[in-house]
Amino acid sequence: MTYDLTGAAQRVRPKWTISAKGISPVLGKAAADYGLIFAFFAGWQIASTVGWLNPAVFPPLDRVAQALWSGITSGALLDDIAISIQRAGIAFISAVGLGIPLGLVMGQIKPVERALDPILQLFRQTSALALYPVFILLLGLGETSKVFLIFWATIFPILLATIGGVKEVDAKLIEMARSFGASRATIFRRVILPASVPSIFVGLRLSATTALLLLIAAEMIGANKGIGFQVMNAQYNFQIPLMFAAIFLLAFLGLAANAVLVLLQRRLCRWSVASQ
Amino acid sequence: MSVAQISAKGEVTIRDLSKSFRIDGDSLTVLKDINLDISGGESLAIVGASGSGKTTLLRVLAGLTEPDSGSVLIDGEPVHGLGKERAVIFQEPRLLPWLTVLGNVAFGLEVQGIPGDEAAERARHYIRLVGLAEFEGAWPRQLSGGMAQRVGIARALTVQPEILLLDEPLGALDAMTKMTMQEELVRIWTEESVTMVLVTHDLEEAIFLADRVLVLPKTKDTAIRLIDIDLPHPRDRSDPDFVRNRRQLMAEFGLH
Known part of the structure; x- marks a missing residue:
């Protein structure tokens, strides 16, 4: 008896591809x-x-687009974009710069993780916005408190993702490397670090989203510049097209940040199926 | 014993080796006073019921597990921990998913400080030996189980060990692939003149590959048994002598 394998393969082909042939x-x-x-x-x-x-x-989208265009060409919105990117950028880069190394250490050295975990959990569960008044008291109303607020909220996703990534590295791969005489440093560099990259990227993307979220909140509460401020300000002055223009700018910033990270991840993780 | 065997490297001597594990406060003896001599270039299979300590014995030989007492000597020298003269092939391929086949095979050499070019050149030789020349640029996720295990075997061979330690290396493969790989292992072992210590739960595999089979008893006060398999390589599974040896080994476990 023979089995009609080709026929079966043709049958499972979805029908809509045929209808879209034209x-x-x-x-x-x-x-x-x-x-x-x-x-x-x-x-x-x-x-x-x-x-x-x-x-x-x-308002119709053409009026929103018009508001966006005149805002950019007149330079009025450009200042807001620049200051917003600066705030979120400094906070994000600092959070990543501290979060990844700290996460790598905490994931590998159990006593460090055990000592730091309760306080990190407490900090993480305390809403960053609730702490904004504290940051303002400590750091003043200027840039520092805003950047610190964003930094505070942004560090947790990347830190926790890095710790998780390091802890989830397959112990069997580490043992394999050890069996060839790899030192602890070599195992870290050649096994633990590359194995953690995919979860670090998950953390980076979460952190980028968080940074933009807190940026808007900080700018809405206590700023006189920035895209978040423009959203609020335009609404107060009933410049609704400008308000939407600012909202779309924020959405675009988020999309752009995510696209850059996805691109970077594809380049660094060509080996992984998930990044294809 | 012939002169060639005496001069061959990769001789293993095990003296009064004991190992026990603590499980929930109880001490479980896994190996008790094991004495064994493996000559250089020999192929030894270790069989035994689960819990007989065969994997533990292999891990002690590899240096991945410390014994409680007793000693392991290689070429007459006592060894502690891991060493370049031994390489392990695990049950799972344990490939690094972010390295290509070539990168994985060269990995062992690179962690031992061999420069990249030289490591790659030596790795290519062993990739050819295991028949994966066309796949050196492939990622591990693109390989079948049998191909992945070949990469693991090539990686171990690339460091040119005197002693190859295999922990149920073909246990996860399907029956057909397994038989092909057994033939490959015999070919590699003959070509590379390496001492091979193989843990397996497959009695036929033990007879197909080994010069001697070590039977580890389940009760620790019973002595270990060594069975000579006096057949020329490559072996024929349907040969009457092969079948007779298999029957004898199965009888050790009360099987028919």
Whole structure:
């Protein structure tokens, strides 16, 4: 008896690829990936222009784009973008610069982790925003307290992800390296560090999101510059298109940060299936 | 014993070796007063029921586990801990997923401080030997179980050990791949003139590969048994002498 394997393989091929045969494959893929978001914006534009949505609250997108463009060309928004990137950037880089090395040490040396874990858990569970008044009292109303607030919230995701990554390294791989006479330093460099890279990247992406989230909060509460401030300020002055322009800028910053990290991860983790 | 065997490197002497583990406060004796001589270039299989201590014995030989008492001598010299003259092939391939086949095979040499170019050149030789020449640039996730285990074998061979320690290396493979790999191991062992100590739970594998089979008893006061397998290599599994040896070894475990 023979089995009709080719026939079975043809049957499991999904039908919709055949029906989409007429459209060019590139267009079909673009429609599948971005169709819904395009429809969302198109719906917004139409609903606002026709008047299904109150244009005072949801202005048509062309007015938002106009506000964004004039904000950028006049340079008014550029200052806000620069200061926001600076705040989030300094905090993120400091958090990463401290979080990764600390996580690598804590993940490897049990007594250090045991000693630091309770206090870290307490700090982590204390909302960073609740501590903002404390930071202001300590560091003043200037840049330092804002950057420190973002740094405070940003360090935990990267720190915990790094600790987790180091602790989850397969003990059998470490033993294999040991069996070839690898020193502790070599095992760290050649086994533990590369094995932790994927979870470190998970932490980096979480931290980047957190940094932007806290940036907005800090700028909304106590700033006179920055994209977060512009969102609030535009709303007070009823410049709704400008408000949306600032909101879209923030979304774009988040997307851009994530895209950079994903790109970096793909380059560093070509070996891993998850990064493909 | 022939002159060639006496001069061969990779001679192992085990004297009064004992090891016990503490489990929930109780002491469990795993190895008790083991004495054994393995000559250089010999192929020895260690068999025994689970709990007989065969893997522990191999790990002590590798230097991964410290014995409680007794000594291990290699070429007459007492050894403590790990050494370059021994290499381990584990049950799982234990490949580093971020290194290619070439990187994995060269790994052992690189951690021993051999420069990258030289390590890669030697690694390529052993990649060819295990039949993976076309796959040196592949990632471990792209390999089948049998191919991954070949990489593990090549990695151990690349450091050119005198003694190859194999811990159920083919235990996780399917029956067909396993038989092919057994033939490969015999070929490699003959070509590389290395001492081979193999832990296995597969009695046929023991007879196919080993000059002598060490049977570890489950009760620690019973003496260990050594069975000579006096058949020329490569061996024929259906040969009457092979079958007779297998029957004899199975009888050691009360099997028929």
